[in-house]
Amino acid sequence: MVKIGIPRALLYYQYYPMWKSFFENLGAEVVVSPPTTQAALASGSSRVVADTCLPVKAFLGHVLALADECDYIFIPAIRSMKPKIYTCSKFLGLPDMTRAVIPGCPPILDIDIDMSKSKRKLYQAIYRLGRHFTWGPFKVRRAAVAAWQAYLDYRRMMSSQRLTSVEAIDRLSGPPAIVPVRRAGSHAVERQPEQPPPRMTIAVIGHPYIFYDELISHRIKQRLEQAGCRVLTPQMLTGDELEAATARLVGRAYWTYEEEVVGAGEHYLTGGVDGVIGLMTFGCGPDSLMMDVLKRRAAAAAAPFMSLTVEEHTSDAGIITRLEAFIDMIMIRRRARRAPQTCA
Amino acid sequence: MEAYLGIDVGSVTTKLAVLDKGSEVIAHLYMRTQGNPVATVQRGLEQVRAELPAGVEICGVATTGSARYLAGVIVGADLVKNEITCHAVGALSYVPEVQTIIEIGGQDSKIIIIKDGVVTDFGMNTVCAAGTGSFLDHQAERLNMGIEDFSRRALESRTPVRIAGRCTVFAESDMIHKQQMGHRIEDILYGLCQALVRNYLNNVGLGKEVRPPVAFQGGVAFNRAIVKAFQEELHTEIVIPPRHEVMGAIGAALLVRDEVSISGRASGFKGFGISGIKYHTSSFECKACPNVCEIAQLSHEKKVLARWGGRCDLWERNQGN
Numbered sequence: 001m002v003k004i005g006i007p008r009a010l011l012y013y014q015y016y017p018m019w020k021s022f023f024e025n026l027g028a029e030v031v032v033s034p035p036t037t038q039a040a041l042a043s044g045s046s047r048v049v050a051d052t053c054l055p056v057k058a059f060l061g062h063v064l065a066l067a068d069e070c071d072y073i074f075i076p077a078i079r080s081m082k083p084k085i086y087t088c089s090k091f092l093g094l095p096d097m098t099r100a101v102i103p104g105c106p107p108i109l110d111i112d113i114d115m116s117k118s119k120r121k122l123y124q125a126i127y128r129l130g131r132h133f134t135w136g137p138f139k140v141r142r143a144a145v146a147a148w149q150a151y152l153d154y155r156r157m158m159s160s161q162r163l164t165s166v167e168a169i170d171r172l173s174g175p176p177a178i179v180p181v182r183r184a185g186s187h188a189v190e191r192q193p194e195q196p197p198p199r200m201t202i203a204v205i206g207h208p209y210i211f212y213d214e215l216i217s218h219r220i221k222q223r224l225e226q227a228g229c230r231v232l233t234p235q236m237l238t239g240d241e242l243e244a245a246t247a248r249l250v251g252r253a254y255w256t257y258e259e260e261v262v263g264a265g266e267h268y269l270t271g272g273v274d275g276v277i278g279l280m281t282f283g284c285g286p287d288s289l290m291m292d293v294l295k296r297r298a299a300a301a302a303a304p305f306m307s308l309t310v311e312e313h314t315s316d317a318g319i320i321t322r323l324e325a326f327i328d329m330i331m332i333r334r335r336a337r338r339a340p341q342t343c344a
Numbered sequence: 345m346e347a348y349l350g351i352d353v354g355s356v357t358t359k360l361a362v363l364d365k366g367s368e369v370i371a372h373l374y375m376r377t378q379g380n381p382v383a384t385v386q387r388g389l390e391q392v393r394a395e396l397p398a399g400v401e402i403c404g405v406a407t408t409g410s411a412r413y414l415a416g417v418i419v420g421a422d423l424v425k426n427e428i429t430c431h432a433v434g435a436l437s438y439v440p441e442v443q444t445i446i447e448i449g450g451q452d453s454k455i456i457i458i459k460d461g462v463v464t465d466f467g468m469n470t471v472c473a474a475g476t477g478s479f480l481d482h483q484a485e486r487l488n489m490g491i492e493d494f495s496r497r498a499l500e501s502r503t504p505v506r507i508a509g510r511c512t513v514f515a516e517s518d519m520i521h522k523q524q525m526g527h528r529i530e531d532i533l534y535g536l537c538q539a540l541v542r543n544y545l546n547n548v549g550l551g552k553e554v555r556p557p558v559a560f561q562g563g564v565a566f567n568r569a570i571v572k573a574f575q576e577e578l579h580t581e582i583v584i585p586p587r588h589e590v591m592g593a594i595g596a597a598l599l600v601r602d603e604v605s606i607s608g609r610a611s612g613f614k615g616f617g618i619s620g621i622k623y624h625t626s627s628f629e630c631k632a633c634p635n636v637c638e639i640a641q642l643s644h645e646k647k648v649l650a651r652w653g654g655r656c657d658l659w660e661r662n663q664g665n
Binding site: 034037038039040214215219292295296299302304305306316317318320321322324325326328329332333336 | 426427429460551635637
């Protein structure tokens with residue numbers, strides 16, 4: 001059976017169930033790279049072209065981890081997912097960049113997704129991808145319809161049951177088939193939070209490929225949960241909720257990922273949570289603008305908001321201090337509200 | 345007499361403060377960490393003990409600062425608290441009406457916004473340490489002058505030169521360039537102070553509304569030239585609270601006092617005697633998975649007291665007992 005490798009990075013967290021369904025319906029086997037390790041990040045960093053970002057470095061590390069484990073690597077070039085709403089240039093050049101910096105990589109299966117163009121163009125692109133496996137257009141069509149359904153189910157599952165991407169992927173298909181590593185990462189050793197009712201609810205806003213990557217995010221989710229917080233993410237909102245919130249704050253989006261940052265931020269800042277944390281990597285242009293929009297919005301709403309910037313620092317100390325201070329601030333504010341000004 | 349001890353172990357300096365039940369500071373200490381937090385805490389305890397009047401009993405001890413967990417294990421802390429909360433609590437005890445706290449330390453700089461005595465927002469420098477105390481220290485050293493001379497001479501400046509403050513590497517090359525052009529050293533120094541202040545307000549203070557009264561604390565507040573530059577930039581009076589340099593330690597002591605008075609628990613303080621104990625710190629790379637975490641450990645007579653640094657709790661679970 002043809003083995004297709006999918007890097008566990010960047011858009012994986014958004015579309016993996018869709019891609020998996022498509023390839024499996026065409027009779028291929030899908031393998032996923034193991035969670036990001038320091039070694040993978042280092043190998044990816046050694047390949048990048050100048051001026052790229054941490055998530056892209058991690059992505060290349062995942063491609064390298066898959067290189068000897070599969071027949072093809074799937075790297076889509078996603079230009080737009082909604083008409084006239086574009087993705088970051090690093091996404092649309094991803095297959096070409098990967099080919100250029102990892103010459104020994106297995107053949108790359110790529111597909112241009114550009115929803116700003118006609119539906120016909122999209123169907124042609126999907127058929128071109130499917131032709132690697134079958135000549136039958138109806139078979140490709142069936143696989144594409146099933147893939148779209150898998151995607152809708154996945155989204156619905158996350159928003160209706162308030163699941164994170166990782167939880168939803170595990171439930172939908174069992175944990176993905178991981179290519180063998182010396183030993184499964186520490187990620188398996190996840191402590192179940194023992195304290196039952198959470199002290200507070202915190203929304204972490206940012207791209208899924210930052211938030212769910214435990215190495216890049218310094219395990220922010222687990223850290224918050226261990227501190228007794230319930231953690232909400234942009235993926236737990238429906239497309240309509242995101243769109244409405246984005247429209248309220250900035251009008252029409254230009255970046256695809258404006259919804260999961262600006263829209264989700266606006267949604268959570270206006271109610272339902274005790275605090276919002278904006279998570280971004282250093283040197284991301286669109287994020288630095290979007291986080292600023294949120295910062296202003298939070299100030300106007302007098303809602304607790306903190307933006308956290310991560311880079312290649314390996315020390316967790318800076319992140320821990322900021323998270324602790326943020327939780328303290330929320331607790332102090334809450335206490336002050338309950339016991340109004342008896343003494344100064 | 346009941347007393348409470350706060351220890352703030354920062355990247356560059358270590359601060360200790362002992363407070364009595366009525367928040368009065370009985371003893372305080374400000375010393376360089378010199379890259380060895382364990383030995384510095386031990387030395388600090390010894391010096392503080394010598395300063396304390398007879399009959400003082402430590403009923404609670406709290407640690408803060410970037411080495412708070414390490415220091416907490418050594419002294420047997422009852423409370424380990426982040427430095428933002430400690431600085432806010434400390435400042436509020438001296439300047440109750442404070443609305444903005446500026447704190448510039450060795451590696452970190454912070455801004456804390458307070459409304460009606462409650463922290464409503466805070467900011468810290470992002471990924472780099474540009475414009476913090478260690479940079480000023482380094483420049484003073486490069487110009488071969490003590491940090492005290494730095495401040496005195498910078499205040500003599502008449503026509504400060506403009507220095508790029510966005511990044512310390514740029515700032516340094518800018519400074520050298522201006523030196524070579526023949527600008528007066530006083531003007532370069534004050535220009536540097538202005539650059540640091542600009543960088544702080546545009547980076548740490550970005551999007552934060554700085555309302556008076558503004559309290560300025562941390563070691564850098566000793567530098568009167570920086571204070572002057574802040575005053576000029578913010579057009580407002582800057583309050584330097586007494587003992588501003590140990591404010592984090594004071595805040596920690598206040599917090600542990602409140603905590604102990606509520607819980608009524610006996611302190612876990614290991615006593616001033618620990619200054620004689622030989623602690624050993626070491627580190628190793630965990631090979632259990634491809635993450636290859638750097639694990640640091642603290643031990644005493646081959647018994648491991650604590651381990652840190654893993655992405656999972658493999659080593660934290662297996663410590664010493």
